[in-house]
Amino acid sequence: MQASHHDIAVREKNSWASVAIIVGSGVVLALQVGKASIAAPLLRADMGLDLAAIGWLTAVIAVLGMLGGMPAGSLVAARGDRRVFLAGLGASALGAALGAAAPGYGWLLACRMLEGLGFLLVVVAGPALLQRVVATGQRDLAFALWSCFMPTGIALAMLLGPLFSSWRTLWWGSAALSLAAAGAVLLLPPSTRGAWRGWRDTGRDALATLRGREPLLLAAGFGLYSLQFFALFNFLPILLTERMGMPLQVAGLLAAAATAANIAGNLCAGFLMDRGVARWALVACGCVVMGLAGSGVFLSVLPDAGSFALCVLFSAAGGLIPATLLATAPRAAPSPARVPLVVGLMMQGNNLGQVVGPAAVGGVIQAHGWPAAAGIAGAAGVLALGVALGLRRSGR
CATH class of the missing domain: 1.20.1250.20 (MFS general substrate transporter like domains)
Known part of the structure; x- marks a missing residue:
């Protein structure tokens, strides 16, 4: 009986360690969203951008999410939550790294779209990953912790952003954080690939959800x-x-x-x-x-x-x-x-x-x-x- 209690305690400990990794990864992605606002003075000084251009660096992420939420959900169902979560972190790291080397605004905006794709994949796959690794009785608290990732990441961006003298350095640092988060996610239990039934059945599921x-x-x-x-x-x-x-x-x-x-x-x-x-x-x-x-x-x-x-x-x-x-x-x-x-x-x-x-x-x-x-x-x-x-x- 003692061994049984010990096993339960170990599983719960591992479960909350998994929650910490998932929520921490979400915070890293939210920091990617908030960094454009806090870096606005540096971007304006370096590239001569107006406020409308700065606004699009943040808005493009929201537009991607507005259009791609359910398609991203279909991808999670078909390919598995951890795979999609890792793909999102990888896209975020790549977008930030390419953005750090951007020669102009058009390149930087395209890289923000890649970061936005990564953000969308992580945000949609995160709850599915939590649902799989957390016991039923702990899910409400786990989801409450997950819902904190956005304000936490934005607040960190506001606090940490002014410490960087160059927006490019901030972008490089955020890319490194995404890669570190991806390394931590590799420690989570792998997901099994969903039963892919074709686009027709996936579309039927999407319509049923909308109804x-x-x-x-x-x-x-x-x-x-x-x-x-x-x-x-x-x-x-x-x-x-x-x-x-x-x-x-x-x-x-x-x-x-x-x-x-x-x-x-x-x-x-x-x-x-x-x-x-x-x-x-x-x-x-x-x-x-x-x-x-x-x-x-x-x-x-x-x-x-x-x-x-x-x-x-x-x-x-x-x-x-x-x-x-x-x-x-x-x-x-x-x-x-x-x-x-x-x-x-x-x-x-x-x-x-x-x-x-x-x-x-x-x-x-x-x-x-x-x-x-x-x-x-x-x-x-x-x-x-x-x-x-x-x-x-x-x-x-």
Whole structure:
């Protein structure tokens, strides 16, 4: 009996070591996304890029995710989660290395597309890999940890980016990190290749996923969360410097701190799900607080310190949503083989929100001023509440 308990303890230890490798790899890929924003001054000085060109270096990754989520899920189902995860890390490393040697903007943008492909593959394969290596009773917490990879990576990019004197050095360093992550992933249990049934059956699975009520609700929820989060946080440094008059260095630290609050929300969601709190209630709580806090920030209903506190509250409460939705994906899939398709659909919603949110808020602010953006924040919160109620009717 003691040996049995010992074996169980060893398996659990190995399981959480695998989770650390998978989540750490996701953080490395999120850092790849965030490095373009923090390197913007260096890129402008070296290549003479305008803000629109800088914006595309980040937006191209979201556009790829918006279009390729479900195809990437089909690839995971056909080729195996670890293989696709490793391919994503390899593409990211290659894109960063080629980008570091880019002679001009066109080359750099093409390399960012390759990095974006790597990011997409890792993001879609990661949940499938977690589902395979983690015991059923530990999955909610594991998915909560996984959902932290994006804010953690972006916060690290904001903190580490200024330490580099050249954007090319930053790109080389990020390539090395992706290669190191790939080496760690090789330690994970290999995946067996999925039973490839041809494109017709794969297409049938994709259509069945699109017709499912719960997968569409999860995708809509992720899209609305992403719309709200990036609509505010893309403009947070500008809000801190222009509206609150803070120096750029202080604004960067505060933006990183507010982003890190999202991590706490993700972990809190895992803790609460593990204790039986209804998933729809967590999503409802997150979207209501995001809608109210986001509207308060744009309307400047509080002094500067209070507005920043609302940003932190917005970020922390928002963290409840992605962790809950990702942990619900395996339950919403009709079969284990379709989990990557559900996750891919969710990532398409997520990236659609990343593209639409900042564009809509930026246009509204430009035309009507900061307070007008409160309408977008409030409307997205109401729609997300509708998603939460839909999950309640589905028994989640």
